Amino acid sequence: QRRFSISPRWQIRTKEMNEDLLKSLKINQGRLMQDIHHTCQWGTGERWGDAPTETGMTRLALSDTDKEARDWFKSTTEALGCKTTVDSMGNIFAVRPGLRNDKPPTFVGSHLDTQPTGGRYDGILGVTAGVEMLKTLADNWIETEYPVGVVNWTNEEGARFPLSMVASGVWAGSIPQETAHNTREVYPGTATMLSELKRIGYLGETTASYESIPMAAHFELHIEQGPLLEMSNKKIGVVKGVQAYKWFTTTVKGRDTHTGTTDLKSRADALLVAAKMILHSHRLATANSALASTGILNLKPGSTNTVPGDVTFSLDIRAPQDSTVEKMKKLVVADFPKIAAGEDVLGSNDACTFGLPCSVSITEDFDSPATTFHPDCIDSVSKAANSVLGPNSHNLVMDMVSGAGHDSVYANKRCPTSMIFVPCREGVSHNPREFCKEEDCALGAQVLMQSVLRFDRMRDE
Amino acid sequence: QRRFSISPRWQIRTKEMNEDLLKSLKINQGRLMQDIHHTCQWGTGERWGDAPTETGMTRLALSDTDKEARDWFKSTTEALGCKTTVDSMGNIFAVRPGLRNDKPPTFVGSHLDTQPTGGRYDGILGVTAGVEMLKTLADNWIETEYPVGVVNWTNEEGARFPLSMVASGVWAGSIPQETAHNTREVYPGTATMLSELKRIGYLGETTASYESIPMAAHFELHIEQGPLLEMSNKKIGVVKGVQAYKWFTTTVKGRDTHTGTTDLKSRADALLVAAKMILHSHRLATANSALASTGILNLKPGSTNTVPGDVTFSLDIRAPQDSTVEKMKKLVVADFPKIAAGEDVLGSNDACTFGLPCSVSITEDFDSPATTFHPDCIDSVSKAANSVLGPNSHNLVMDMVSGAGHDSVYANKRCPTSMIFVPCREGVSHNPREFCKEEDCALGAQVLMQSVLRFDRMRDE
Ligand SMILES: NC(=O)NCCC(=O)O
Ligand SMILES: NC(=O)NCCC(=O)O
Numbered sequence: 001q002r003r004f005s006i007s008p009r010w011q012i013r014t015k016e017m018n019e020d021l022l023k024s025l026k027i028n029q030g031r032l033m034q035d036i037h038h039t040c041q042w043g044t045g046e047r048w049g050d051a052p053t054e055t056g057m058t059r060l061a062l063s064d065t066d067k068e069a070r071d072w073f074k075s076t077t078e079a080l081g082c083k084t085t086v087d088s089m090g091n092i093f094a095v096r097p098g099l100r101n102d103k104p105p106t107f108v109g110s111h112l113d114t115q116p117t118g119g120r121y122d123g124i125l126g127v128t129a130g131v132e133m134l135k136t137l138a139d140n141w142i143e144t145e146y147p148v149g150v151v152n153w154t155n156e157e158g159a160r161f162p163l164s165m166v167a168s169g170v171w172a173g174s175i176p177q178e179t180a181h182n183t184r185e186v187y188p189g190t191a192t193m194l195s196e197l198k199r200i201g202y203l204g205e206t207t208a209s210y211e212s213i214p215m216a217a218h219f220e221l222h223i224e225q226g227p228l229l230e231m232s233n234k235k236i237g238v239v240k241g242v243q244a245y246k247w248f249t250t251t252v253k254g255r256d257t258h259t260g261t262t263d264l265k266s267r268a269d270a271l272l273v274a275a276k277m278i279l280h281s282h283r284l285a286t287a288n289s290a291l292a293s294t295g296i297l298n299l300k301p302g303s304t305n306t307v308p309g310d311v312t313f314s315l316d317i318r319a320p321q322d323s324t325v326e327k328m329k330k331l332v333v334a335d336f337p338k339i340a341a342g343e344d345v346l347g348s349n350d351a352c353t354f355g356l357p358c359s360v361s362i363t364e365d366f367d368s369p370a371t372t373f374h375p376d377c378i379d380s381v382s383k384a385a386n387s388v389l390g391p392n393s394h395n396l397v398m399d400m401v402s403g404a405g406h407d408s409v410y411a412n413k414r415c416p417t418s419m420i421f422v423p424c425r426e427g428v429s430h431n432p433r434e435f436c437k438e439e440d441c442a443l444g445a446q447v448l449m450q451s452v453l454r455f456d457r458m459r460d461e
Numbered sequence: 462q463r464r465f466s467i468s469p470r471w472q473i474r475t476k477e478m479n480e481d482l483l484k485s486l487k488i489n490q491g492r493l494m495q496d497i498h499h500t501c502q503w504g505t506g507e508r509w510g511d512a513p514t515e516t517g518m519t520r521l522a523l524s525d526t527d528k529e530a531r532d533w534f535k536s537t538t539e540a541l542g543c544k545t546t547v548d549s550m551g552n553i554f555a556v557r558p559g560l561r562n563d564k565p566p567t568f569v570g571s572h573l574d575t576q577p578t579g580g581r582y583d584g585i586l587g588v589t590a591g592v593e594m595l596k597t598l599a600d601n602w603i604e605t606e607y608p609v610g611v612v613n614w615t616n617e618e619g620a621r622f623p624l625s626m627v628a629s630g631v632w633a634g635s636i637p638q639e640t641a642h643n644t645r646e647v648y649p650g651t652a653t654m655l656s657e658l659k660r661i662g663y664l665g666e667t668t669a670s671y672e673s674i675p676m677a678a679h680f681e682l683h684i685e686q687g688p689l690l691e692m693s694n695k696k697i698g699v700v701k702g703v704q705a706y707k708w709f710t711t712t713v714k715g716r717d718t719h720t721g722t723t724d725l726k727s728r729a730d731a732l733l734v735a736a737k738m739i740l741h742s743h744r745l746a747t748a749n750s751a752l753a754s755t756g757i758l759n760l761k762p763g764s765t766n767t768v769p770g771d772v773t774f775s776l777d778i779r780a781p782q783d784s785t786v787e788k789m790k791k792l793v794v795a796d797f798p799k800i801a802a803g804e805d806v807l808g809s810n811d812a813c814t815f816g817l818p819c820s821v822s823i824t825e826d827f828d829s830p831a832t833t834f835h836p837d838c839i840d841s842v843s844k845a846a847n848s849v850l851g852p853n854s855h856n857l858v859m860d861m862v863s864g865a866g867h868d869s870v871y872a873n874k875r876c877p878t879s880m881i882f883v884p885c886r887e888g889v890s891h892n893p894r895e896f897c898k899e900e901d902c903a904l905g906a907q908v909l910m911q912s913v914l915r916f917d918r919m920r921d922e
Binding site: 115116117157158159162164186187224225226227243245247255256257258259260261262263264266269271272274275276278279282283285286291293294295296297299300301302303304305306307308309314316318347352353402403404405427428429430431432 | 576577578618619620623625647648685686687688704706708716717718719720721722723724725727730732733735736737739740743744746747752754755756757758760761762763764765766767768769770775777779808813814863864865866888889890891892893
């Protein structure tokens with residue numbers, strides 16, 4: 001086994017690090033912020049404030065700007081002594097050798113892709129914090145027992161290619177690679193994941209699989225994307241799991257007709273029917289303490305004076321329990337066809353003329369059952385959070401369940417996994433104004449690094 | 462004055478034509494159908510049947526295929542001895558000289574542009590029937606008292622550039638030319654009418670105006686686009702007027718947020734609000750015997766897991782009376798902001814969680830008040846219909862009001878105008894399956910020609 005390649009003179013083994021040493025090992029907040037904002041030159045989005053960094057991000061997966069951010073990730077981690085591997089889903093794994101390289105690395109992972117109008121922290125914080133960990137380990141001549149790695153997962157957002165966490169899903173064996181490769185972009189609909197992986201040069205030769213690239217553990221730092229930490233003045237969320245969600249596509253078919261000559265009774269208005277379905281899905285969500293959201297809606301033919309005959313929309317249903325999501329699905333599948341057939345599902349107060357029936361088809365595109373993270377990883381994060389936040393930590397750390405999906409969901413299927421959350425302003429995410437304080441980014445990165453070192457230390461036990 | 466240029470040997474003056482002669486002068490049904498389907502090679506749309514002509518049309522205004530259809534119109538009418546003029550809105554006027562060319566021509570007009578998923582008859586029948594009239598007059602050595610013309614109006618549909626009848630509107634002085642020229646295409650939104658007029662070479666030097674191109678009258682043959690003629694087994698509609706309509710654009714602004722981490726109460730979901738508005742507009746239409754239709758809806762950012770913060774949709778409101786359209790407008794303008802603010806305008810049965818308020822803005826883009834056509838033209842059409850349909854005509858002719866707008870609405874502001882309707886299958890229009898029987902197309906063209914000759918004959922009276 002080749003040992004860590006920098007001079008071994010001041011080398012410290014993680015096994016030899018006591019609590020004081022662990023606590024005193026500090027990531028560099030300024031450098032982390034510099035990396036975050038440096039990488040945000042690729043895909044800079046909408047400006048919302050005057051300061052140079054007060055813009056959102058528009059870095060859709062496998063776009064030209066995503067390629068630039070990837071190139072940065074690859075060259076930066078290689079310069080830090082890592083070996084990088086690109087797999088057949090474009091996932092980039094950067095591995096820093098440890099003392100025993102016969103065993104899989106402990107990974108830190110997240111994603112560099114963003115929403116169409118996303119922010120500077122969602123995903124980006126997790127990857128740059130991983131890079132900052134590598135830099136801090138190098139600065140301090142730390143030698144880990146086992147290799148540690150940082151992974152940039154492809155298309156976590158599911159924004160451009162409408163399957164979230166798809167590349168970690170393929171890695172975990174949960175999503176067939178063919179399905180992923182053939183997934184078509186939402187807009188304009190020409191490219192597939194495969195064609196874009198090829199185009200930007202990130203279709204790797206290593207099979208995307210937990211078998212070809214095994215992991216000992218997966219830790220992910222992320223902004224909360226919700227308001228709970230901020231509202232309760234906490235600094236670190238110890239994430240114990242992720243709520244369940246499913247994505248559906250609903251297509252309503254009516255009949256294109258003239259808006260001026262077709263009376264309300266003679267219409268098969270696919271948009272009116274879709275509007276009723278969207279409203280109804282929110283009523284079902286309200287009644288079942290679930291979430292229902294439509295983020296995409298396309299209609300045809302798209303002319304002011306033609307009643308649309310064809311409407312397709314997305315439906316994202318979430319709830320903490322799988323059974324609630326399943327119940328919501330049953331209700332949607334039962335009620336949407338009734339709405340399309342002209343039944344008054346919205347209640348007798350809906351004094352809207354019912355036209356001719358439309359047809360409806362509903363497909364389930366994506367399913368992510370509720371996730372419970374691994375106790376060992378949760379324990380590492382919990383101890384790290386308490387160590388980093390010190391005596392007052394019981395007031396600053398909070399256990400929580402993630403509302404959003406993350407690549408850790410799929411990682412968790414194949415290795416011990418958990419996550420660290422930091423607060424973001426007003427809980428707003430998937431928005432250019434998404435914001436996380438510098439000190440909170442740094443606290444999160446600090447907890448992330450310490451979690452990895454703690455896990456590395458305990459791997460033999 | 463130069464007289465009609467073909468050999469005058471068999472020339473008949475319209476003044477000299479008695480009822481029998483008028484009745485015996487026949488357009489050529491086969492030739493008319495050939496012209497219709499010949500021109501439908503440019504912009505052929507969706508196939509719905511097996512026969513060669515069983516397809517719809519996709520010939521958006523000022524597209525490449527519209528240019529080809531225009532070129533055909535120009536060269537065909539010129540070959541028939543007409544002088545053509547293209548005005549600054551791309552309207553093409555083809556004029557066949559009469560005995561007294563010091564007076565404005567009697568025009569036949571309609572349009573060659575179609576909906577994105579339109580049919581082979583809407584507009585096209587009117588223009589090709591005009592051409593067939595020119596051919597029949599030439600075949601029979603008819604010399605009219607005054608010149609007769611055929612006009613192809615630009616962008617009647619308002620589908621690509623969302624102002625219907627815009628080019629006849631400019632000609633009539635009702636729509637400022639600058640407004641028209643600057644109108645941007647609905648999709649993808651790059652081109653304007655002016656840029657496309659230039660690009661396809663149809664920006665004429667003559668000012669689009671009733672003053673530079675005066676008309677003695679305007680007759681238009683059109684498919685009904687509604688079911689009334691077919692339902693009552695009538696063959697010809699004598700159109701006495703057109704109902705009122707207004708077009709609006711509504712923009713709802715909320716906040717982009719994550720679908721998985723934003724509870725229903727913390728959302729400003731612009732699409733949910735828009736869905737409520739669309740539903741409400743239909744309830745208002747039901748309550749007021751009006752029509753309300755949304756044919757275009759665009760949202761941003763368009764990602765499955767982002768609550769849309771920005772939705773824009775069209776609203777087309779129609780009713781026979783101006784006062785009804787005005788009342789509908791007042792209700793929409795009063796209620797949409799309430800819906801955006803979270804008031805339960807849809808009634809207490811709407812058990813949908815109300816989120817944060819959205820903002821809303823509503824602009825009126827287009828206004829076409831109720832139209833009453835000119836008694837002289839109505840009279841010519843009525844007499845022509847009775848002559849063409851013979852002794853049983855009282856069972857086959859029907860007075861009616863148009864549900865759709867037509868260029869005749871604007872023509873009517875500057876010259877005596879009326880229209881002729883023929884039945885179309887199931888009343889369906891703005892749909893690839895739009896269909897009008899060959900014999901009905903021919904009957905309509907026959908009535909159109911005779912209406913023009915009758916009007917020409919009576920102009921001195
Ligand atoms: N973190 C995040 O925004 N992930 C996208 C997947 C999801 O929709 O929850
Ligand atoms: N005839 C026709 O479809 N015209 C379009 C204008 C309208 O919307 O009524």
